[in-house]
Amino acid sequence: MDLAPPRTSAEQPGPRGRALGPRSGVSAELSLEPPLLGCRDIRNVSGVQYLGSGYTKAVYKAVLNRTLAVALKAVDFGGHDIAHCVRQFSALGDCYRLAAYKIVKEMILLQRLRHANVLQLYGYCYQDSNDIPDTLTTITELGSPLEMIQLLQTSWEDRFRICLSLVRLLHYLAHSPLGSVTLLDFRPRQFVIVDGELKVTDLDDASIEESSCTSNSDCFMEFPARNFTLPCSVEGRCQNMNEKRNLYNAYRFFFTYLLPHSAPSSLRPLLDKIVNATGELHWGIDETAAQLERVLNLYKSGEYLQNTTRVPKAEYRRVPEAFIPDENYRCWPSYHHKGCLLSVFDVSEAIEICDSYSQCKAFVLTNQTTWTGRQLVFFKMASNHIVPDPDKITYVKVTD
Ligand SMILES: Nc1ncnc2c1ncn2[C@@H]1O[C@H](COP(=O)(O)OP(=O)(O)OP(=O)(O)O)[C@@H](O)[C@H]1O
Numbered sequence: 001m002d003l004a005p006p007r008t009s010a011e012q013p014g015p016r017g018r019a020l021g022p023r024s025g026v027s028a029e030l031s032l033e034p035p036l037l038g039c040r041d042i043r044n045v046s047g048v049q050y051l052g053s054g055y056t057k058a059v060y061k062a063v064l065n066r067t068l069a070v071a072l073k074a075v076d077f078g079g080h081d082i083a084h085c086v087r088q089f090s091a092l093g094d095c096y097r098l099a100a101y102k103i104v105k106e107m108i109l110l111q112r113l114r115h116a117n118v119l120q121l122y123g124y125c126y127q128d129s130n131d132i133p134d135t136l137t138t139i140t141e142l143g144s145p146l147e148m149i150q151l152l153q154t155s156w157e158d159r160f161r162i163c164l165s166l167v168r169l170l171h172y173l174a175h176s177p178l179g180s181v182t183l184l185d186f187r188p189r190q191f192v193i194v195d196g197e198l199k200v201t202d203l204d205d206a207s208i209e210e211s212s213c214t215s216n217s218d219c220f221m222e223f224p225a226r227n228f229t230l231p232c233s234v235e236g237r238c239q240n241m242n243e244k245r246n247l248y249n250a251y252r253f254f255f256t257y258l259l260p261h262s263a264p265s266s267l268r269p270l271l272d273k274i275v276n277a278t279g280e281l282h283w284g285i286d287e288t289a290a291q292l293e294r295v296l297n298l299y300k301s302g303e304y305l306q307n308t309t310r311v312p313k314a315e316y317r318r319v320p321e322a323f324i325p326d327e328n329y330r331c332w333p334s335y336h337h338k339g340c341l342l343s344v345f346d347v348s349e350a351i352e353i354c355d356s357y358s359q360c361k362a363f364v365l366t367n368q369t370t371w372t373g374r375q376l377v378f379f380k381m382a383s384n385h386i387v388p389d390p391d392k393i394t395y396v397k398v399t400d
Contacts, residue, residue, distance in 0.1 A: 037064070037123030037139045042072060052145060054189070056081040056102050056204065061142055070122060071201075073106075074137045075099045077130070096132050102204035107138050109203040113176055117169035119143065119192065119201045143192025143199060151258060155333040157343055157370055158196060159258040160299070164292050165198040166191075166250050171289040174243040179208045182242035186249035196371055211238040221245060223252065228281055243285050251278040262333070266304045270295055300372045302345040313355040316395040322364075323389035327382040329359045335376060343374035347395070350377045354397065367391040 045062035051071065052059050058076035063069050075082065075096060085095035110121040120141040129135040151159055173181040183190065185205035192201050213219050219230040219238035228248070233239045255278055260271045274291050277283045283291075298304045328339035335341040340357075344350045347365070354360040362383040368376040383396040 037070075039125035039127050041065075041123065042125055042137065042139060045072075052189075053079055054202070055079060056099050069142045071140045071142045072137050073103060073140065074135065075103065093132050096135065100136050103136050103138060106203045107136075109178075109181075109206055110138075110140065112178055113173070113181065113203070115169060115172045117165045117172070117197060117199050118203075119194075119199045140201070141194060141199070143194045143201060146188045146191045146193055146198065148188055148257065152261070153333060155335065155343070156261070156263045157299075157372060157374070159261070160263070160295070161196055161371055162193075162198045163250075163254055163259050164296060166254055167285070167289045167292045169198070169200060170243070170246045170250060171285050173246060174240075174285045180210065180240070180242040182207050182245050183249070184245075186246065186253065188253055207242070211241055212236050213238050221248070223248060225252070226279075240284060244281050247278055247283075247285055247288060248281055251275065255279075264299070264304050267295060267298060270298075296372070300374075302349075305345060305349060314351075314397045315399045316351060316354075317398050319386060319394040319396060321388055321390050321392070322386045322394040323392040324362055324364055324378070324380045324383055324386055324394060326385060327362070327380040329379070329381040331357070331379065335370075336378075340379040341376055342379065343370045343372075344377050345374055350379075350395070353377075354379060354395075360397070362394060362396045365393045365395070 041064050042062065045064055046066060047061070047063040047069075049061040050058070051061050053076045056076060056079055057073050058079065060072045060074075061069060062072050077096075079099075081099045081102075082092075082095050085098055086092055089095060107121060107124055110119060122139045122141065124139060125137045126134045127137075146162075151162060173183075183200065183203075183205065184207050185202065190200060190202040190205075191198050193199070211219065213232035213236055216229050216232050219232050219241060221228045221230065221241065221244065226248070228244070230241055230244060231239045255275050259275055260268060263271050270291070274288065274295075277291075278288055330338070331340035331342070335343070340360075342353060344353065350363050350365065354363050357379065359381045360379045362380040364378040364380065366376045366378065370376065383394070386394060386396075
């Protein structure tokens, strides 16, 4: 497949936007807009640190100009792909070329698929290395590996953010300028977290081809715990197979673990519906995305609180411009490892939380907010020592 759109005569590559490489074997041109990073920028990097590797590529963190931290991706000479090929053909240069194809493909896709949840490509460098001409290094946005165990310990709000960013990504991929893109190798390790958002990084196994078919039985999708047969369209294509494969994988790797667990109780029915509908593939990505956006709106607007009766049990004294530095206790899931720092929609919700914890004797509204705009509140086990702080408001329980 040629990924390049038809070139007009006006579209000559710019001074730094050049063909992908003399021996890349790919006819597409990268029309990356300047300022594009290149070999010059990665010549003097500092703080190089190995981040990870898979079958083909090794990824390093590096700091450019002592300011910009980036990820550098190159073929892993000690990796499975190269080792396997060299064992078979004893031709390192050619094996390199074969493996580098995956990086070239990924680079083109990162360039063509521009979205907030697709890792940003900053640039690339072709240089001779280890007697191999034109080895390729890509320079991308830096993320941190997605650790499922870690995610399970974070707040529902942050876990919901991961699911929402995944759904926004899949919605984009289903309607991308290249057609409906499926991620054939869909595992959490293909994604990274950047500022709390999930972004796809490994695109070498992305595919745009929708399977052709003559009958429904050709449209069989097999997963470890479930199989599906999709309809074969009159045009001889498995209908929405790319989109549905992505969606079921999102369900089995992300939604079932991250969405319902410790969610606000009034949102549970809607979240359970989303989990069930995606697990059964009853919905496409458009409906799924619309439902997750609905959850976001209910959460952000505080509407999710309206069904609950909110009668405070205790009375609280408001102390403006005041903070309690100590008197911390631990709670789960806290935004602070030593204290109990939770997000709330408003003061009433903070009162409700404090009422429900027997240890809680006071709370402090901070001027910090989470990604949904909710306010972060420290819950405290006493109020013996209150200090002035212009950015905070303390509430002290006066009756139990
Ligand atoms: N931009 C990045 N920031 C931080 N870590 C990254 C970044 N890109 C990749 N990684 C880490 O490096 C690992 C290897 O990268 P990548 O998945 O691209 O290699 P691969 O050889 O294609 O792997 P696989 O065998 O899974 O296809 C990833 O699992 C990920 O944890």
